[in-house]
Amino acid sequence: MQEEIIRLFELEHPDIKVVREIGPHSSTAFHDLLTQKLKNRSEDVDVFLMDVIWPPEFGAAGWAMPLDELFPPSERAKFLEGTVLANTYRGKIYGVPLFIDSGMLFYRIDLLRKYGVTPPETWQEMVTQAEIIVSGEAKEGSELYGFSGQFKQYEGLVCNMMEYILSNGGEILDKETGRPGLSGKASIGAVDFVRKHIIGKTAPVGVLTYQEPESLDLFIQGKAVFHRNWPYAWQVSNDPERSRIAGTVGIARLPHFPGGRSYATLGGWQAGVSSHSKNSKAAWEFVKFLTGEKAQKIFALKGGRPPTRKALYEDEEILESYPHFGDMKEVFITAYPRPVTPLYPAVSNILQRYFSTAISSADIRLENKAREASKEIDKIIEMGK
Amino acid sequence: MRFSAAAREKVFVAALLTPGLLFVVTFAFYPILYSVYLSLHRIVLGIPSLGRPFTGIDNYLRLLEDRVALHSLINTLLFVFTTTGFEILCGLIIAILINRSFKGRGIARAAILVPWAIPTVVSSQMWRFIFNDKYGLLNYIFYGNDTHAYTAWLAHPATAFAAIVIADVWKTSSFAGLIILAGLQVIPDELYRAARIDGASPWQQFRRITLPLIKPAILIALLFRTVDAFRVFDLVFVMTQGGPADSTNVLQFYGYKKIFTEGLMGYGSTISVFVFIISLVVSLLYIRVVGTRLFREK
Numbered sequence: 001m002q003e004e005i006i007r008l009f010e011l012e013h014p015d016i017k018v019v020r021e022i023g024p025h026s027s028t029a030f031h032d033l034l035t036q037k038l039k040n041r042s043e044d045v046d047v048f049l050m051d052v053i054w055p056p057e058f059g060a061a062g063w064a065m066p067l068d069e070l071f072p073p074s075e076r077a078k079f080l081e082g083t084v085l086a087n088t089y090r091g092k093i094y095g096v097p098l099f100i101d102s103g104m105l106f107y108r109i110d111l112l113r114k115y116g117v118t119p120p121e122t123w124q125e126m127v128t129q130a131e132i133i134v135s136g137e138a139k140e141g142s143e144l145y146g147f148s149g150q151f152k153q154y155e156g157l158v159c160n161m162m163e164y165i166l167s168n169g170g171e172i173l174d175k176e177t178g179r180p181g182l183s184g185k186a187s188i189g190a191v192d193f194v195r196k197h198i199i200g201k202t203a204p205v206g207v208l209t210y211q212e213p214e215s216l217d218l219f220i221q222g223k224a225v226f227h228r229n230w231p232y233a234w235q236v237s238n239d240p241e242r243s244r245i246a247g248t249v250g251i252a253r254l255p256h257f258p259g260g261r262s263y264a265t266l267g268g269w270q271a272g273v274s275s276h277s278k279n280s281k282a283a284w285e286f287v288k289f290l291t292g293e294k295a296q297k298i299f300a301l302k303g304g305r306p307p308t309r310k311a312l313y314e315d316e317e318i319l320e321s322y323p324h325f326g327d328m329k330e331v332f333i334t335a336y337p338r339p340v341t342p343l344y345p346a347v348s349n350i351l352q353r354y355f356s357t358a359i360s361s362a363d364i365r366l367e368n369k370a371r372e373a374s375k376e377i378d379k380i381i382e383m384g385k
Numbered sequence: 386m387r388f389s390a391a392a393r394e395k396v397f398v399a400a401l402l403t404p405g406l407l408f409v410v411t412f413a414f415y416p417i418l419y420s421v422y423l424s425l426h427r428i429v430l431g432i433p434s435l436g437r438p439f440t441g442i443d444n445y446l447r448l449l450e451d452r453v454a455l456h457s458l459i460n461t462l463l464f465v466f467t468t469t470g471f472e473i474l475c476g477l478i479i480a481i482l483i484n485r486s487f488k489g490r491g492i493a494r495a496a497i498l499v500p501w502a503i504p505t506v507v508s509s510q511m512w513r514f515i516f517n518d519k520y521g522l523l524n525y526i527f528y529g530n531d532t533h534a535y536t537a538w539l540a541h542p543a544t545a546f547a548a549i550v551i552a553d554v555w556k557t558s559s560f561a562g563l564i565i566l567a568g569l570q571v572i573p574d575e576l577y578r579a580a581r582i583d584g585a586s587p588w589q590q591f592r593r594i595t596l597p598l599i600k601p602a603i604l605i606a607l608l609f610r611t612v613d614a615f616r617v618f619d620l621v622f623v624m625t626q627g628g629p630a631d632s633t634n635v636l637q638f639y640g641y642k643k644i645f646t647e648g649l650m651g652y653g654s655t656i657s658v659f660v661f662i663i664s665l666v667v668s669l670l671y672i673r674v675v676g677t678r679l680f681r682e683k
Contacts, residue, residue: 345647
């Protein structure tokens with residue numbers, strides 16, 4: 001797919017040759033490798049992909065070239081708003097959105113129908129529905145769990161926990177003051193809910209070791225009723241060669257707490273140009289092509305990657321192949337970015353430690369741990385000022 | 386111009402030594418000194434406007450107050466003590482076994498070294514699968530087809546920690562065994578023959594002859610294993626990423642996160658230097674003990 005796009009690009013621009021380098025699968029590992037190169041002012045990187053949380057860091061560190069003139073507001077308006085925001089730091093734009101990702105709820109249409117329930121609106125509803133379905137199926141001898149998600153101590157844990165906290169009206173960092181909001185009642189309540197009702201209850205305790213592949217595995221083996229993942233999971237779970245539940249998978253917005261509203265963590269990838277690139281003109285041509293309608297359509301049709309350009313959600317060919325993209329757009333519009341700071345990786349590591357500690361044990365005093373984590377985050381933010 | 390023979394020899398010696406010395410300086414001394422240099426500065430990659438101000442021992446003072454660093458230091462020490470202990474014990478057993486002559490000893494000796502020859506990243510991945518909560522071999526051995534009883538070993542702080550210890554012991558016991566085997570092989574047979582004539586039981590022979598004579602070898606194995614265990618990183622990186630609840634976070638992994646993920650070059654280097662100092666002190670201590678012992682024997 002990527003090769004195809006590169007070939008098309010080279011056909012259109014015979015004077016530019018693109019050399020593709022493949023990095024590690026894990027976003028964190030890829031980050032560490034790429035930043036190592038950029039830090040050393042390596043000239044062999046012209047164009048790079050950035051995870052949604054990197055642009056502030058890459059911009060502040062001077063690794064990513066500001067694209068304000070090349071990528072004017074009139075062009076930006078053609079993209080989903082959240083994805084443009086994620087590429088903006090202190091008024092400058094450092095990347096062009098390529099794919100969008102956001103957390104969503106996958107469920108088993110067949111099981112929900114069998115037990116006469118509709119996709120849950122609230123987390124509590126999800127827990128109750130899962131209980132009914134799991135105990136009902138257990139009588140018939142099938143091994144089934146209620147839910148699977150990503151709760152290992154890593155970046156994905158922050159994404160998952162954020163969805164519980166925000167959908168309870170809590171927050172990670174206060175929007176106005178920028179201070180951590182972990183100690184707030186709503187945040188504590190959401191974390192407490194996860195450790196009391198999700199880990200080891202609705203979801204197997206093993207989710208504490210799961211990243212995306214392991215959690216998806218449980219779901220496509222037909223062993224989970226509900227599943228939280230990124231859009232790519234739709235493709236995989238409906239592939240009859242890999243999945244036992246192909247054709248019975250539905251998607252919905254993530255549940256929320258009573259009185260809150262549904263939130264989905266924003267993910268996705270952006271294309272940026274290195275400040276040290278000697279071929280920045282050619283690099284920009286490629287970025288423009290890569291994020292253009294033609295390339296995004298290929299990514300959508302062949303790879304099932306949700307595009308960032310609004311217009312493609314009305315494209316008949318795409319909607320015909322992927323009718324669920326229509327529903328996904330709803331989710332994408334509400335997708336919420338993780339804290340925007342160039343020191344995000346440091347903040348994230350504190351959050352990962354806090355969340356993992358909080359949900360691994362049922363008797364730890366959350367208030368104390370939340371206060372400790374908040375203090376550490378404060379220190380980091382202070383450093384960034 | 387002519388040089389005296391002595392001067393010529395000096396030049397020759399210097400010429401022979403230079404490449405080796407250069408190698409050590411470039412790849413050992415320079416990085417160490419540079420880490421020390423970095424550790425005395427405040428460098429945050431995400432904020433280049435900060436420059437790299439010299440902050441003296443600030444980073445070290447911060448390290449003393451760092452709750453997470455303390456926690457990972459305790460984890461590291463715990464890891465070092467348990468793994469080296471078990472590894473020496475298993476190594477001793479392995480060495481004694483493969484020192485006996487039996488059919489297929491050559492193959493057995495080679496086979497025992499296999500775990501040690503496998504790259505740690507690969508063996509860690511293997512252990513991660515073994516401990517898996519849904520299809521792990523360990524669960525299958527314990528519970529067979531009763532999948533409901535399957536335990537998520539890596540999901541509980543205590544068992545996750547035990548898991549990385551087991552993986553390390555499995556991997557490096559044979560290395561300890563190899564060193565101890567070398568010690569065993571230099572014990573002259575006459576000693577045992579004499580002991581047998583005097584009516585010593587096998588246990589007495591082991592306690593009074595074998596053990597005292599292989600002590601230097603054991604100490605060397607201990608030295609290698611301790612210093613190596615302090616640097617544990619890849620096991621944690623592959624198997625747990627420091628979780629759950631930070632229970633398997635060790636110093637080197639913490640330092641890695643600081644430098645490579647968070648971009649705190651200065652503070653991360655401080656952690657590395659700290660690990661280096663601990664390893665150095667431990668090595669010096671062992672070398673003193675081993676050195677005097679060997680000296681006394683001569």
